[in-house]
Amino acid sequence: MSAGIFWLASYPKSGNTWTRAFIASLRHEEPEEVDINALHTGAIASDRGWIDEVLGFDSADLDHDEIDLLRPAVYRWHADEAEEHGYHKVHDAYTYLANGEPLFPAACTAGALCIIRNPLDVAISFAHHNHCTIDQSIANMGNPDFAFSRATKRMDNQLRQKLLSWSAHVESWADADEIDRLVVRYEDMRHDSLATFTRICSFLQLPDDAASVQAALDKCAFEKLQAQEQEKGFCEKSPKHEAFFRKGKVGDWQETLSPEQIDRIINDHHAVMQRFGYLDADGNPVPALPLEQIAA
Amino acid sequence: MNSPAYRYNAFGLNIHSHIELPALPPAIGEVTADVFISIGPVSASGLEKPNKATPFYQSAENILWLNVPDIARFLVRDGNSIVVDPYSGSDEQSIRLYLLGSCMGAILHQRGVLVMHGNAVRFGDRCVVFAGHSGAGKSTLAAAFHKRGHEILADDVCAIDAEGHVAPSFPQLKLWQDAAKRLSIDTDELNRIRLQVEKYAYPLDNPAMEHLPVAAIYILNSHNRDEFEIESIRGMQKFNPLKNNTYRVGYLDGLGLKAEHLGLCSKLAGRIHLSRITRPNHGFKLDELVEMIMGDLRNKGIVAA
CATH class of the missing domain: 3.40.50 (Rossmann fold)
Structure with a gap:
């Protein structure tokens, strides 16, 4: 029986892990707070072990493009085998393979929750994540060929993930017409948590009554995740990264980015920023326009 | 069937093969084969009644079907036989890799080896x-x-x-x-x-x-x-x-x-x-x-x- 996979799709550092912590709280009825080192919502879509287990041979002996061609069948099999919906994080953009097939087949997809965040804030957080300068981070976000785990001289536990540029990533999922989608903004998740997470729950076919949503939100409040990381560490943090749950702040760019850096990001991404309310009517950057003021 | 051209000893087994496996040490003297590797047809759709089936491998009592797209399909059975059905255009080097990895692993499992x-x-x-x-x-x-x-x-x-x-x-x-x-x-x-x-x-x-x-x-x-x-x-x-x-x-x-x-x-x-x-x-x-x-x-x- 196919239950279908819900993809939790986002560019990195846009609130994906917080969302997984929320789902874990909601589904597992954690007593006090969620354990960030045991988020059993489902493997990331690029987890090599999750793929190899279906292949029965090593993906390690194939090149990146050869592996990608096998991924749709692997996802279909996982969806067919599962008795309930899976909730799988994914940082790959929604792309098509050389044979014309989408990497994430509609047939096994229950839906895609597309989480987006103001690229002005992503640039800062992504720099910390990759242990690089903010300028490098801005360059990565503007690079149409940017990918994670793309090395060819060694092997990673993750498969190659084509992220594309930040704009192309966001639009690839937001406009993936073959599948059901809900686009949510990190800023609304932070500032209008109950309403935004209620929409998320309805979409993901999770309990969406106010009491359940609020209880789960309380258990995975950003400050709690941050405190837990400081105390016990976080297994998903990259080694050079000081902290995964760093600031989580909306509008950090106003204090952190130089005017030149802001201009570069706007120059690279103005159309998509405009579409999702990160630029006002005059084209000036804003943390996030109210939802009712944007047409997307 | 023609007598296999290549004879090796590896994993404690005498292996007679129609496919050359240059990495393996040659068998010493005239020995009976523990494992035969041959080239022949392997079903494209898999086993009739598999106990477990993915698009890439299927298994039933003493038999494993393995499908490595664009390289070869393999049938491994009874701890003593591997049949290889190469996809057209595949290279022997790639085939060897899966023969000596997944297929030999299955042979050894079938022989009761850990x-x-x-x-x-x-x-x-x-x-x-x-x-x-x-x-x-x-x-x-x-x-x-x-x-x-x-x-x-x-x-x-x-x-x-x-x-x-x-x-x-x-x-x-x-x-x-x-x-x-x-x-x-x-x-x-x-x-x-x-x-x-x-x-x-x-x-x-x-x-x-x-x-x-x-x-x-x-x-x-x-x-x-x-x-x-x-x-x-x-x-x-x-x-x-x-x-x-x-x-x-x-x-x-x-x-x-x-x-x-x-x-x-x-x-x-x-x-x-x-x-x-x-x-x-x-x-x-x-x-x-x-x-x-x-x-x-x-x-x-x-x-x-």
């Missing part, structure tokens, strides 16, 4: 197995021990018989370009395992010949912290790590070998030291890892203090 996903390194009259998932650093670590003069009995597919001995597989390690560089191994002289990947076949110059008892098994892990950790696993706790680090553990249920395999794991658990070793995942810190293992082996009395 197959660990690991490398075996000789220490004195015994050997130590380093097990772990794909990418854990098993081959790199084995190559580092080889450079220090140790014989290597197995790379990736490690066959442990009912007496707890490892049968030498064949004298070769598979190394990624970065790992070779770290070990100062010049890859200009080496062949790639496949043209598509920057991973090399590193031939070992003093091949292991003897079957040696396993003294200890280390499960290799990594984490995002800076320190190394080594943790001894005792008693009943040994069972799950052995099971989970079995080569192609997913095959077993469908092959009808799950119960037998559990028996093999518990028997082995009683004979060996088992530890989990965790290294930082940034920078391999290979020398520190080797020193740490040597220290632990001295503490365990496996190498002289």
Whole structure:
């Protein structure tokens, strides 16, 4: 029986892990707070072990493009085998393979929750994540060929993930017409948590009554995740990264980015920023326009 | 059927093959075959009544169907036969890789051998197995021990018989370009395992010949912290790590070998030291890892203090 996979799709550092912590709280009825080192919502879509287990041979002996061609069948099999919906994080953009097939087949997809965040804030957080300068981070976000785990001289536990540029990533999922989608903004998740997470729950076919949503939100409040990381560490943090749950702040760019850096990001991404309310009517950057003021 | 042209001895088995397998040591003298490798048709759709089926492998009692797209389909049965059906346009080099990996692993499972996903390194009259998932650093670590003069009995597919001995597989390690560089191994002289990947076949110059008892098994892990950790696993706790680090553990249920395999794991658990070793995942810190293992082996009395 196919239950279908819900993809939790986002560019990195846009609130994906917080969302997984929320789902874990909601589904597992954690007593006090969620354990960030045991988020059993489902493997990331690029987890090599999750793929190899279906292949029965090593993906390690194939090149990146050869592996990608096998991924749709692997996802279909996982969806067919599962008795309930899976909730799988994914940082790959929604792309098509050389044979014309989408990497994430509609047939096994229950839906895609597309989480987006103001690229002005992503640039800062992504720099910390990759242990690089903010300028490098801005360059990565503007690079149409940017990918994670793309090395060819060694092997990673993750498969190659084509992220594309930040704009192309966001639009690839937001406009993936073959599948059901809900686009949510990190800023609304932070500032209008109950309403935004209620929409998320309805979409993901999770309990969406106010009491359940609020209880789960309380258990995975950003400050709690941050405190837990400081105390016990976080297994998903990259080694050079000081902290995964760093600031989580909306509008950090106003204090952190130089005017030149802001201009570069706007120059690279103005159309998509405009579409999702990160630029006002005059084209000036804003943390996030109210939802009712944007047409997307 | 024509008599197979090529005769080898590997994993403690005489292998007669229609496909040349240059990495394998030749059989010595006239011997009867334990395993036949032939070329022939293999169903495109898989087995009739598989116990387990994915688009890429299917298993039933004593039979495994493996489909590596664009390379070949394989049928492995009764612990003594592998039929290879190459996809048109595939190359022999790629076919060999899956023959000597997944297919030999299935043959050994079917013969009732415990197959660990690991490398075996000789220490004195015994050997130590380093097990772990794909990418854990098993081959790199084995190559580092080889450079220090140790014989290597197995790379990736490690066959442990009912007496707890490892049968030498064949004298070769598979190394990624970065790992070779770290070990100062010049890859200009080496062949790639496949043209598509920057991973090399590193031939070992003093091949292991003897079957040696396993003294200890280390499960290799990594984490995002800076320190190394080594943790001894005792008693009943040994069972799950052995099971989970079995080569192609997913095959077993469908092959009808799950119960037998559990028996093999518990028997082995009683004979060996088992530890989990965790290294930082940034920078391999290979020398520190080797020193740490040597220290632990001295503490365990496996190498002289």
